[in-house]
Amino acid sequence: MNRTHPQNVDATSFGSTTSFFTGQKGLCKDCSVCFPCTRRCVCVAAIVLCILGVIAAIIALVVTVGTPPHTPVNRLCITTNNQTGFLCDNRKDCIPASQVCDTRRNCANGEDEQETLCSDLPNSLPAYLIFHCGNPSFWIYADKRCNGINDCGDCSDEIGSWASCPPCGPQQWSCTKVVFYIYCSCIPRSLCRDGIQHCFDWSDEYVCTR
Ligand SMILES: [Ca+2]
Ligand SMILES: [Ca+2]
Structure with missing residues (x-):
């Protein structure tokens, strides 16, 4: 009875025979060397592509939105x-x-x-x-x-919540109403008791002290 036994294959023989993958003689042995290098190259290429993609996205964003003001x-x-x-x-x-x-x-x-x-x-x-x-x-x-001066003409820069001015200072006298239009609610104390009415209630002439 004749039996067919599997043939022993010498792995090293691939190096000297035609490559199964490439069909080119002598390249199979180099594959085991090149393969790790190829993976590294692929990784580097992926990183570069990634960076280029980010740059392209930034450029596209600037072009679309415009330069920041x-x-x-x-x-x-x-x-x-x-x-x-x-x-x-x-x-x-x-x-x-x-x-x-x-x-x-x-x-x-x-x-x-x-x-x-x-x-x-x-x-x-x-x-x-x-x-x-x-x-x-x-x-x-x-x-x-x-x-302290009526610059708006209606005292809105000196009186009211919009102006939000602090109370009259120590060098000023507070009036309920001022006769002279240049002032609003505060008059300089230098004008107190000068013989001229500045406050509507005359308090600058009878109450105020310099
Ligand atoms: Ca003013
Ligand atoms: Ca100027």
């Missing part, structure tokens, strides 16, 4: 007189709000008179520099609010 410099500051001010480029000088766009260069570089600020008053000014009066057609600079 330029954030204006915050120049809000408080002057030595405790008034709302405008900070100059040197980040040291704080000029009163009313010196912005008054045609005088108060900042060293003239940034308080730049066209972007002054071309369309008051709309071109930052909101913190202006105060809107009770009459919508009037506005004043923010440092004129609560300065």
